[in-house]
Amino acid sequence: MTAAVEITGVSKRFGDVVAVDDIDLRIDDGEFFALLGPSGCGKTTTLRMIAGLDFPTTGSLKIFGHEVGTLPPNKRPVNTVFQNYALFPHMNVLDNVAFGLRMQGTDKATARSAATAAIGLVRLDGMERRRPAQLSGGQQQRVALARALVNEPKVLLLDEPLGALDLKLRQEMQGELKSLQRELGVSFVFVTHDQEEALTMSDRIAVMDEGRLLQIGTPEEIYERPVNRFVADFIGQTNLLEGTVEDGATVCLVNGARVAARSDLTAGTRIALSIRPERATIHHRDHGTGPDAGSAVDGEVVAVTYLGNALVHRVKLDWMEIEVREANDPDRPRFAVGDPVTVAWDPSAAALVADR
């Protein structure tokens, strides 16, 4: 199958700044794909290159098999939902949505009826005559969506489309975007710095940092098996226990404790063990409930946070502090600040990540 978007060896330099550094990326047709990373990581530049708003310095960029490297944006079968929407303030909703079709030479009546249908698709019926300034943020977002979708793009690009919305509206729009994408079967390429948003919505995620692509995978792969420290830390919360590989089954932590961790890395490689707070359990040390010493560390509770549905314990180890999050279960023992405890985990729940 031809990829919707195929990026090979693409770099983008602005003067001396390397915004995107030699990335390879393949986005399948019908996929909900997220470009995730902190601001300045190159995700927006990557999106703009797909849109044609920036051209790659080197490398090849194909849309459905056609090389589009330096094709202007008006000659590409993609449309963009811009950050802050970029709606035309001097046009009403109907003319905004009909703009793309009009520019392609569609006659006014046909363009208007298609625009009206698209406005219906995003559930803004009756708003056709409003100006963008007379709409709420959520409504503007929908207009931007309709304005792009009315052109039936082969790939829809979205640049932090939900960034300007408040939490409740954002969650609502996440669901709507996702179902819209399923309904249309078009690939959505979605830029976000919000890891939770990327996890909830995407089929696959590409994590970027400093212009480089660090990892591509399903949300589960990215969360469960991050390739390095940065990815582990950026996606969700995690505890990173530094150490060195001792052999194929053991890691020596910085305090000298040996814990079980499978890897095929050579002995002596510096790594970090990523343990998610919800994957660790906490036990009273003196009760000797006996968690396997091969996947446990001793410490002392320094803070307890009650979250209603969960309890978060901060535990001070000899060399660092870690967090343990447990469901609020009345049958579980309670811990107080100062209690000596053992924090344990299932060896399979600890991911070995490159220490960089």
Add this chain to the structure above:
Amino acid sequence: MTAVGGVTQPRGATRWLLRANTWLVYGFFYAPIVLLVVFSFSGNRNVGVWGGFTLDWYRDFASDGNVQGALRNSIQIAVASTVVSVVLGTAAALALERFTFRGRQVFDALLYLPIIIPDVTMAVMMLLFFAQAAELLGFSKGFGTITLSHIAFNISFVSVVVRARLAGMDDRLEEAARDLYATRWQAFRHVTLPLIMPGVAGGALLAFTLSLDDVVITQFVTGPGWTTLPVYVFGLIRKGVTPLINAVSVVMLLASMALVALSLATQRVRGGQDAIDARVGPDQGLP
């Protein structure tokens, strides 16, 4: 009227001081104008001496062939120089705001020159330039030379006004237009131009006024038969001031007020359309 959020009404002495200051400013601005208008109806030949109400000076103005000719010249030059400088000034503003190119900063600095340098300097430059050019190309001074000079300084003013407007415009709008299949020209025509129109109109108005107004430069580069109204008025003063000058000034004042009112009115029409749109409820469909 309710106070806008966060704005408090001044109280006590502050309030009276502010009020006095307001009237002082108004007086400073408008007293000379009022005086000018009043004395344009004065029956005495000496400006500043009231000689009973008369419309003679306006009648003189209407029948004086020299004044009429000068006015016609002024308007022709103002229209021509405004049209050309609006096109070139807007293009310069777009180039400076939207593109990076070699020599951009130099061009930027040079563009401000006509605003900064004194009129007399500019006038002498122009005179010298046209004297040389006339020798080479063999043309005479008049409409062409005045219009060219006015274009030379108006481009700067237009581009400054248009640039201010462009700077306030989100350039993502143009990108959005391009993304929606508009060519560069279409993006300019359908998105950029309508959005900077108030700036372009403002620049045009400014250019028109400056051209109508100019005495110094015009006087240096004018030729036989191409006396403009301000240059003519200036000449009259040398012969002795009569309230005819007042009448001419009042007419010019009214004309410029009409221009400002016109530009405000065109902007109000847009605002009015927004208000209409706002009143159209979600239940109402398209016409």
